[in-house]
Amino acid sequence: MRRRDQRLMMISAAGAVLVLAAALTFAGLRDSIVYFVAPSELAQKAHPGQRIRLGGLVLPGSIHRDDNGITSFVVTDGATRVDVRYDGLLPDLFREGQGVVAEGSWSPGQAFVAERVLAKHDERYMPREVVEALRRRGEWKGPQ
Amino acid sequence: MIPEIGAFALCLTLAMSLAQGALGLASSKRDSRAAALKAIAQCVAVACLIAFVSLIVCYVRSDFSVAVVANNSHTDKPLIYKIAGAWGNHEGSMLLWCLVSSVFGAVLASARGTQSLGIWSKAVGVQGLVTVGALVYTLFLSNPFARLDPAPLQGAGLNPLLQDPALAAHPPMLYLGYVGMSVPFSLALAALIEGRADQVWAKALRPWTLAAWTCLTVGIALGSYWAYYELGWGGWWFWDPVENASFMPWLAACALVHSAIVTERRGSLASWTILLAIMGFGLALLGTFLVRSGVLTSVHAFAVDPKRGIAVLVLLGIALGAGFGLYGWRAPKLSRAAGFAAISRESMLVWNNFGLAVAAGVVLIGTIYPLIVEAAGGGLISVGPPFFNMTVAPLLGLLLVLLPVGPMLTWRVGDVRAVLMRLAPAAALGVITLLATLALTQWRVAPAIGVAIGVWLVAGGFMYLWTRARRGEGRALAKIAALPLAVWSMSIAHIGAGVLTIGAISETAFRSERAVALAPGQGVDFADRRITLLTVADADGPNYEATRASLRIDHDGDAVPLATERRFYSTSPMPTTEVGILTGLDGDLYVALGEPVRNSNGAWGLRLYHNPMVQFIFAGALMMGIGGILSLIALARRRKASA
Numbered sequence: 001m002r003r004r005d006q007r008l009m010m011i012s013a014a015g016a017v018l019v020l021a022a023a024l025t026f027a028g029l030r031d032s033i034v035y036f037v038a039p040s041e042l043a044q045k046a047h048p049g050q051r052i053r054l055g056g057l058v059l060p061g062s063i064h065r066d067d068n069g070i071t072s073f074v075v076t077d078g079a080t081r082v083d084v085r086y087d088g089l090l091p092d093l094f095r096e097g098q099g100v101v102a103e104g105s106w107s108p109g110q111a112f113v114a115e116r117v118l119a120k121h122d123e124r125y126m127p128r129e130v131v132e133a134l135r136r137r138g139e140w141k142g143p144q
Numbered sequence: 145m146i147p148e149i150g151a152f153a154l155c156l157t158l159a160m161s162l163a164q165g166a167l168g169l170a171s172s173k174r175d176s177r178a179a180a181l182k183a184i185a186q187c188v189a190v191a192c193l194i195a196f197v198s199l200i201v202c203y204v205r206s207d208f209s210v211a212v213v214a215n216n217s218h219t220d221k222p223l224i225y226k227i228a229g230a231w232g233n234h235e236g237s238m239l240l241w242c243l244v245s246s247v248f249g250a251v252l253a254s255a256r257g258t259q260s261l262g263i264w265s266k267a268v269g270v271q272g273l274v275t276v277g278a279l280v281y282t283l284f285l286s287n288p289f290a291r292l293d294p295a296p297l298q299g300a301g302l303n304p305l306l307q308d309p310a311l312a313a314h315p316p317m318l319y320l321g322y323v324g325m326s327v328p329f330s331l332a333l334a335a336l337i338e339g340r341a342d343q344v345w346a347k348a349l350r351p352w353t354l355a356a357w358t359c360l361t362v363g364i365a366l367g368s369y370w371a372y373y374e375l376g377w378g379g380w381w382f383w384d385p386v387e388n389a390s391f392m393p394w395l396a397a398c399a400l401v402h403s404a405i406v407t408e409r410r411g412s413l414a415s416w417t418i419l420l421a422i423m424g425f426g427l428a429l430l431g432t433f434l435v436r437s438g439v440l441t442s443v444h445a446f447a448v449d450p451k452r453g454i455a456v457l458v459l460l461g462i463a464l465g466a467g468f469g470l471y472g473w474r475a476p477k478l479s480r481a482a483g484f485a486a487i488s489r490e491s492m493l494v495w496n497n498f499g500l501a502v503a504a505g506v507v508l509i510g511t512i513y514p515l516i517v518e519a520a521g522g523g524l525i526s527v528g529p530p531f532f533n534m535t536v537a538p539l540l541g542l543l544l545v546l547l548p549v550g551p552m553l554t555w556r557v558g559d560v561r562a563v564l565m566r567l568a569p570a571a572a573l574g575v576i577t578l579l580a581t582l583a584l585t586q587w588r589v590a591p592a593i594g595v596a597i598g599v600w601l602v603a604g605g606f607m608y609l610w611t612r613a614r615r616g617e618g619r620a621l622a623k624i625a626a627l628p629l630a631v632w633s634m635s636i637a638h639i640g641a642g643v644l645t646i647g648a649i650s651e652t653a654f655r656s657e658r659a660v661a662l663a664p665g666q667g668v669d670f671a672d673r674r675i676t677l678l679t680v681a682d683a684d685g686p687n688y689e690a691t692r693a694s695l696r697i698d699h700d701g702d703a704v705p706l707a708t709e710r711r712f713y714s715t716s717p718m719p720t721t722e723v724g725i726l727t728g729l730d731g732d733l734y735v736a737l738g739e740p741v742r743n744s745n746g747a748w749g750l751r752l753y754h755n756p757m758v759q760f761i762f763a764g765a766l767m768m769g770i771g772g773i774l775s776l777i778a779l780a781r782r783r784k785a786s787a
Contacts, residue, residue: 006485006486009486010486017499017502017542020538021502021539024535025506025535028532028535029509029510029513031530032531032534033526033531035525036525037523088659089749089750
């Protein structure tokens with residue numbers, strides 16, 4: 001093979017890898033990103049069945065566990081309350097009145113079905129989404 | 145008094161490192177100035193060490209009049225964690241950054257070797273300016289010696305999750321790696337200023353990149369291992385922004401380790417090596433920014449302070465601006481070296497670099513995409529593991545397929561047919577693994593390909609050792625042990641990459657997890673095992689209260705006890721989980737105790753995980769780290785022999 005052909009071959013192979021990387025990145029960003037919504041935005045922002053993250057505070061006194069092991073609780077941002085159902089063990093730091101992020105989907109007239117529940121993992125940490133939601137409602141008291 | 149000594153030493157460090165920068169960059173041909181530069185760089189390191197030791201003394205003496213000590217320490221803490229606490233927080237870790245940068249500057253200044261005076265003094269100068277940047281940030285935005293008045297009687301304590309040997313070593317290792325990338329950056333800028341990047345220059349570059357890469361590898365592995373056994377989430381890698389922040393510089397360092405070999409041995413790729421060194425340090429600074437600014441939602445808890453984030457961003461801008469500016473201006477003047485064929489050792493190393501750089505770019509896009517969307521008014525989003533798994537895995541997979549071929553090829557022009565013949569047994573083993581995995585897992589194609597690539601890497605590494613041993617006279621087996629250290633180090637690192645691949649793919653694709661509620665006496669079947677909860681009782685320790693669950697695991701006719709705890713430390717309102725891990729031939733059984741189940745008669749929540757081959761991940765990373773260390777020893781020996 002002549003030198004020019006060799007160079008052409010390497011450049012076209014590199015181009016192919018770049019195209020593959022770009023295609024994977026676009027497909028990934030289209031399919032696997034998850035939007036965050038606050039309870040009061042749920043109705044207008046989330047399509048039924050779309051995977052989203054719902055963030056807010058756990059309403060005190062709202063945690064119940066039924067005989068099948070399904071936990072239900074209410075997430076609120078001060079304006080709107082959303083019922084959440086979750087089949088699984090709650091994280092260690094899941095508490096009434098504390099910040100929580102539930103990842104799952106929702107359809108009108110039904111409870112939000114969470115597949116994952118994230119609570120803050122240390123006393124200083126609050127999920128940024130929750131801070132944002134509380135700030136929007138003017139209920140955030142922490143640092144700006 | 146001690147904190148004032150520290151603060152004064154830090155100011156002195158700043159003044160002297162400014163002098164180091166000025167003297168280094170001022171062009172000179174006289175040896176007397178070189179001696180002065182070396183002395184200044186050494187003094188900078190000593191002054192910074194005094195500041196760092198002062199901070200440790202404040203911690204050891206539990207001097208709560210110092211704000212960082214009051215916020216992060218406690219008299220009840222074991223001594224070793226009081227000391228480790230010195231760098232377990234923002235201010236202390238920035239001081240560590242300065243210390244590492246200044247010590248590296250002193251080592252760079254002291255070990256000139258055969259470097260030309262021009263490149264050497266410029267590199268020491270740029271390193272001095274890097275230290276200046278870190279010091280300005282530390283002194284003015286996160287002063288570790290700030291006092292509290294009145295001083296509290298007791299400290300706020302350290303997060304008990306962080307009282308762990310792996311985590312005490314994790315930040316310093318990562319910092320050694322991050323800051324280690326500043327030396328290749330300094331050398332790259334020096335080469336651009338001097339307009340020369342020759343083989344002697346690359347020879348000086350190699351140990352630094354190798355050391356930085358090794359520290360990043362070990363640091364990331366320690367962090368991952370800690371997350372695995374301490375957090376109780378059953379996973380080892382979460383594609384969290386803070387993890388990505390360390391993974392991106394690792395990818396760049398890995399590429400740089402390989403491109404520096406080509407530049408040293410063949411004189412080619414000098415321009416690319418320089419660019420990579422600049423980008424690697426940029427990614428390390430970006431990592432610091434992502435961690436310190438709190439702009440991204442992360443499981444890692446750090447204080448949110450926009451001013452600090454902006455300051456790091458400004459420093460990043462200055463470093464990258466200077467780097468890319470100089471590159472654009474001077475790089476075209478660098479002389480071009482001998483070419484190589486499309487199939488040769490060089491071309492394989494080019495592919496390695498290309499693949500790693502593209503992977504780093506994709507990780508970067510995924511990590512900062514939420515910031516871009518938010519800035520564009522598109523709302524808050526998160527980019528999770530699915531994105532990274534579907535993009536990074538295929539790209540790195542392609543790269544790893546080529547890996548065993550590279551070392552077998554000769555420089556300039558390689559004979560690919562002969563190499564493939566020699567690698568045939570490894571390829572056969574890979575294909576057998578592929579078919580076996582497909583059959584065993586009901587045709588799960590992607591993970592089967594991944595595991596097969598891992599086996600191909602391991603087998604390919606051994607084939608390389610075997611090929612090298614068969615050269616010349618004598619029995620091959622006897623000669624394997626006598627192979628050069630450089631051959632061994634590379635093979636161990638490459639085999640480690642294969643072992644890591646097998647573990648990572650198996651764990652990610654074939655793990656199983658289940659959350660159950662069990663009362664004492666009840667049992668559940670999970671992952672071919674019978675898991676029975678025996679008792680739940682109090683088990684208090686020296687500075688915590690704990691609830692301990694004792695379990696019995698029945699597997700293959702054996703009954704093994706296993707325990708898991710939830711601990712409440714008096715210094716922290718949150719509980720921590722002590723995971724029970726049972727390592728078997730088919731992987732880890734991993735049990736984490738949850739909370740008592742509401743409205744039930746004595747049932748407790750338990751999270752069960754089965755993580756196949758997870759120990760391969762840490763073993764593979766360890767092998768890569770050992771490969772890096774052996775390679776450093778080989779370089780040092782060669783340097784001694786040539787001196």
